[in-house]
Amino acid sequence: MFRRSSAQSPSDPLLDKPASFGIHRYLQGSSNLFEENRLLKFSVLGLFGITAVLGIALYTSAQNQRTVVVPFGAGGDLYVTGGKPSAAYLRTMTRNIVALSGTYSAYSADRQFQELLSIAHPTAYNGLRDSLNAILDELANNPTLSIATYIRPDQPVTWTDRQILVPVEKVRVIGGVIRKFRGNLRIRYIVDAGRFWLLSLAEENFDAEIR
Numbered sequence: 001m002f003r004r005s006s007a008q009s010p011s012d013p014l015l016d017k018p019a020s021f022g023i024h025r026y027l028q029g030s031s032n033l034f035e036e037n038r039l040l041k042f043s044v045l046g047l048f049g050i051t052a053v054l055g056i057a058l059y060t061s062a063q064n065q066r067t068v069v070v071p072f073g074a075g076g077d078l079y080v081t082g083g084k085p086s087a088a089y090l091r092t093m094t095r096n097i098v099a100l101s102g103t104y105s106a107y108s109a110d111r112q113f114q115e116l117l118s119i120a121h122p123t124a125y126n127g128l129r130d131s132l133n134a135i136l137d138e139l140a141n142n143p144t145l146s147i148a149t150y151i152r153p154d155q156p157v158t159w160t161d162r163q164i165l166v167p168v169e170k171v172r173v174i175g176g177v178i179r180k181f182r183g184n185l186r187i188r189y190i191v192d193a194g195r196f197w198l199l200s201l202a203e204e205n206f207d208a209e210i211r
Helices: 019-063 087-102 109-117 125-141
Strands: 066-068 079-081 146-151 163-174 177-192 195-204
Touching: 087 109, 087 146, 087 163, 087 177, 087 195, 109 125, 125 195
Parallel strands: none
Antiparallel strands: 066 079, 146 163, 163 177, 177 195
16 A cells, blocks of 8 residues: 655645646745835835935035134124125134235234235145245345235225125335325135135235325
8 A cells, every 4th residue: 555655745735736836826926026126126225315315415404504613802703604604704804814914014924924824725825925925025125114904994895705805005114104005905715614715815906105
């Protein structure tokens, strides 16, 4: 007498089923696996999209973050939002640049010019240094020379996102002789990563002497 093998036990789901049933089960399982893989891909793409959106949001937030810069003894709204400085910040920087570059003597010029060069943009550093060194050479040849420069209160200071135009009066004293001039100081600058950088200084229309 033949015994039924264990592979054909009553617990076998394929027992007494046609051959096509096994093929159908295989195809159905493959289809389910394909659907699961497709859902997994959609989930990964969705997570990638969410990550990208969050990254853009964080970048935008960082760009719009307000950096408050208040020097010792100063007041007012001195800040840079993204790459845009406040009006108070520009006014303060303008006063400092005019004082450092326009009011000096043989005894103070070198220290002041070094401080001015500390905010010079790397691409403009050499040019600014050369022009300031030329003034130092003039002071070495004329130790009694001194210059005082004032922002004119009767004319407005104007600016854009790249330059500042400052109406000034310059008083030049050498050997007891005083001469006064009026003109404009053009300050070119850039704000990068919340920091103010000086690009160039140019004096304009200083031909008229005020007696």
